[in-house]
Amino acid sequence: MSTASPVLDELLDALRCLPGVGARSAQRMAYHLLERDRQGGGRLATALQAAMQRIGNCVECRSFSESERCALCAGSTRERSQLCVVETPADLAAIEHATGYRGLYFVLLGRLSPLDGLGPEELGLPLLQRRLAQGEVRELILATNPTVEGEATAHYLAELAQTAGVRVSRLAHGVPLGGELEYIDRGTLAHAFGSRLPLN
Amino acid sequence: MSTASPVLDELLDALRCLPGVGARSAQRMAYHLLERDRQGGGRLATALQAAMQRIGNCVECRSFSESERCALCAGSTRERSQLCVVETPADLAAIEHATGYRGLYFVLLGRLSPLDGLGPEELGLPLLQRRLAQGEVRELILATNPTVEGEATAHYLAELAQTAGVRVSRLAHGVPLGGELEYIDRGTLAHAFGSRLPLN
Incomplete structure (x- = not known):
């Protein structure tokens, strides 16, 4: 028009x-x-x-920043032994907003997707490997999305961490709080059922 | 956030x-x-x-324009004896897009609403009155919205035109094309029924 x-x-x-x-x-x-x-x-x-x-990318965590290091990486108040890997700055913002996490982040700016030309280099994994090798990071928290590509990326990252001798964890998957079982998709329900936790 | x-x-x-x-x-x-x-x-x-x-407002039709007169008012291809009054530039764009209308427009940039401080002055009606008095306009087409304030504005404009001896018309109201009677609001249906047209 x-x-x-x-x-x-x-x-x-x-x-x-x-x-x-x-x-x-x-x-x-x-x-x-x-x-x-x-x-x-x-x-x-x-x-x-x-x-x-x-606005460019922080040289440490690759999130958006107008200075060389973002405020989170440059600050002294965060726990430097925990590193949470997310796909995008929006995921970082969601975790910051919803949880009380006090560690640092590493932003992939994507997920492993060879067909789209996104390999380990594009996701900054050499940078992450060097960081793990320095020994400061004690726990790597994998918060990639629960999609096929996100899971593949998490699997790859878990191997990197194990090679470097760093503890790895993955966000829990299951029934969302407030969700009704009747309306949850089958994959999530099957996963939640299979990963049921003992209460006593 | x-x-x-x-x-x-x-x-x-x-x-x-x-x-x-x-x-x-x-x-x-x-x-x-x-x-x-x-x-x-x-x-x-x-x-x-x-x-x-x-972008300011055209001195003739009050629509958006970056020059003193907008392309429609300045051009020579439009029928200058028809003048269609609309509330906003968006309404003008809708009529241009949907109909084959070849006349000119006058944009009120609002509707009569004394409580909001919108009177005849704010809607540029003195400008419209001068234009009607010049005798070039033969038909004033009222295309204000079918709301209470839009109808009041149309009523006011109709009186202006009659004083100036200019023919006035109003957009037809009724059942929208493709609408189902069952789902049309009562006011529209009552209006359409009362304004039914003879087919022979």
């Missing part, structure tokens, strides 16, 4: 680079900003520019 | 000025751009900046 204004057309088109935003949402967003929140639009433009130019 | 990066925090916060974007969508958008589409993010920043700074 083209309007009579090239500047507006360009904005409508550029908004569609956001995930989940199609032609109609782009129009709603653009018109909302132009009609009611030009200040917010200007602020968003500045924030986007700054983020795209200044 | 705060991350370890102030630049990222500012982006997450600024994204929430977009309609329908909460904390989770903002995070998804920011991470998507940073991980997979930095070029798109930069382009969006530039487009936003340009739009917020350069």
Whole structure:
């Protein structure tokens, strides 16, 4: 849908680079900003520019950071003997938000997926191996997603850790809290049943 | 939810000025751009900046335009004797997209709503009155929304047009095409029944 204004057309088109935003949402967003929140639009433009130019990856954990080391890796308050491996910075944020974990992280920025050209190099595993070899890390916590590729990645990481003599753990899988058995998928239910824990 | 990066925090916060974007969508958008589409993010920043700074309102129809007169009003291909009044530029875009209308528009940028401080002045009605008095417009098409305020606005506009001796019409209301009577709201159904048209 083209309007009579090239500047507006360009904005409508550029908004569609956001995930989940199609032609109609782009129009709603653009018109909302132009009609009611030009200040917010200007602020968003500045924030986007700054983020795209200044945010890189932390040299230690590979998460997003505008400095060489992110605040978590550079800080002195975290337990340096625990290292939690996640696929994405969003997974890191979810764990930080939901749990009381006080250790450090390592972000793969993906998962092993040879067909997509994602091998150990792309996931920064040589960096992780060097870190495990230094001896500071005592426990490697595998928090990759419970998908086929995530599980394969966890398996690979577990072998790396065992070679380095580091303890490995994996997030527990099972029935989510508040879930109803009737509506849980078969795979999860079978896994939860097979991994049942003794209560006494 | 705060991350370890102030630049990222500012982006997450600024994204929430977009309609329908909460904390989770903002995070998804920011991470998507940073991980997979930095070029798109930069382009969006530039487009936003340009739009917020350069897009104003057309002096004739009050729709969005980066020049004094929008392309529709400045062009010579449109029928200048028909004038369609809409509430917002989005309504204008919807009519342009769906119908073969070849006349001009007048955008109220709102609807009569005294409680919100929106009176005839704010809707540009003195401008519309001068235009009707010039005698070029032969038909005023009222395409305000079929809400209480939209109907009140249409009523007010109809009186303006009658005073100026200009023909007035209103979009037809009734059962939407493809709608099922069973699921249509009572008000619409009653209106459609009362306004039934003879077929022979």
